[in-house]
Amino acid sequence: MRARTAVFAALASIAALGIAGCGDAPQELAQKERRYQGKPDTNPWDSPQFGGKQAEWERAIQARTQNQNEYTRVE
Amino acid sequence: MARMKFLVDAERCIECNGCVTACKNANEVPWGVNRRRVVTINDGIPGEKSISVACMHCSDAPCMAVCPVDCFYRTPEGVVLHDKDICIGCGYCFYACPFGAPQFPQAGAFGLRGKMDKCTFCAGGPEKDNSAEEFRKYGSNRLAEGKLPACAEMCSTKALLGGDGDVIADIYRQRVLKRGKGSEVWGWGTAYGAPGGQQKPAAQQPKS
Numbered sequence: 001m002r003a004r005t006a007v008f009a010a011l012a013s014i015a016a017l018g019i020a021g022c023g024d025a026p027q028e029l030a031q032k033e034r035r036y037q038g039k040p041d042t043n044p045w046d047s048p049q050f051g052g053k054q055a056e057w058e059r060a061i062q063a064r065t066q067n068q069n070e071y072t073r074v075e
Numbered sequence: 076m077a078r079m080k081f082l083v084d085a086e087r088c089i090e091c092n093g094c095v096t097a098c099k100n101a102n103e104v105p106w107g108v109n110r111r112r113v114v115t116i117n118d119g120i121p122g123e124k125s126i127s128v129a130c131m132h133c134s135d136a137p138c139m140a141v142c143p144v145d146c147f148y149r150t151p152e153g154v155v156l157h158d159k160d161i162c163i164g165c166g167y168c169f170y171a172c173p174f175g176a177p178q179f180p181q182a183g184a185f186g187l188r189g190k191m192d193k194c195t196f197c198a199g200g201p202e203k204d205n206s207a208e209e210f211r212k213y214g215s216n217r218l219a220e221g222k223l224p225a226c227a228e229m230c231s232t233k234a235l236l237g238g239d240g241d242v243i244a245d246i247y248r249q250r251v252l253k254r255g256k257g258s259e260v261w262g263w264g265t266a267y268g269a270p271g272g273q274q275k276p277a278a279q280q281p282k283s
Contacts, residue, residue: 034140036148038158041201043151047219048204058077060221065238068227069246071253 078153079196079218080240080267081227082247083126086257087234090115090125097229098129101197102214108178110194111226127226127235130155130176130194131266138168138177152218153240154196159212162190173265196237197224240267 044050045057066072090113098104098111111129132155139147139155146161147168168191169177182189199216202209209216217225227237236243251258 034145036158037145038148038161039201041148041150041156042204044198044204044216044218046204047216049220057221061077061218061223062239062242064221064223064228065242066246068223068233068236068238068243069249070233071246071249 076151077239078241079132079198079238080153080243080263081129081131081196081224082236082243082263083128083261084234084236084247084250084257085124085126085259085261086254087232088113088125088127089232089234091231093229093231094127094226094235097225098194101217101225102195103210104192104214105180108180108192110176110178110192126261127230128174128176128262129226130172130196131174131262132194132196133266134268137171137173141167141171143167148201150198154198154218156195156198156200156213157191157193158201159190159192164188164190166191174262194224197222 043054045054046052050057050060092113095109095111095113102110104110111127113125113127115123115125117123132153134153136147136149136155138157139149142157143165144161144163146157146159147155148157149155164179164182166177166179166188169175169179176193178192180189180192181187195213197215197217199205199209199219200213202212204219205216215225217223222228224237227235230236236246247260
């Protein structure tokens, strides 16, 4: 009788450990998707001066950037 | 599409602080906040070099990566901006930035930090372009007027170049060829990737 109880207890503890093993949740670090949480901004070419004309804005910026090249002015 | 960048020519900077003054004036930056500053290396020793330092609007900005409230965004022309309405002034971006760009105004007693402030490439922020609200929070929006940052346009020796990265790189290349020295561009590798436009490969995540 005592031997049967001991065997039953051993089998029950093995089954309990087995079930615990099956319940092991994955522990990989989840990478949260990063996304801007603030207010949306408008593009610089959407200003009243350029009225959404991106090409015109880019031409203005390119010309302005070239103004920093003094070689185009002194040579 | 233009990709906005800053370029600092250490051979030309005369430490006049004109860029600092232009920035302060254009954006009405409060006391204690320096969006741009001039740093001199080996000060007082023959051969000293000065560089003008501010936010470089990095290609892979570390401030964006560490912000716990995700208040940073990058505009299509490559300018890194942030929304002050959701910034909590934690200071993580300051620790992450290799240029020390983020600034924190004192917001009260006991050294309480206010919301982060930094160079906007004179592009304002997420408010109506050139509105009073935008100016109060972020300063002027010169980019929307077809102008470049005040610091670069004000630089008397043109040591500080700002604008489309390809164009300013060409200007600098021509300059180096003329003078035959000083081809090192301070901070470009850190801000825009390795020389030659090659980004360093991202580190592989170890697999468990």
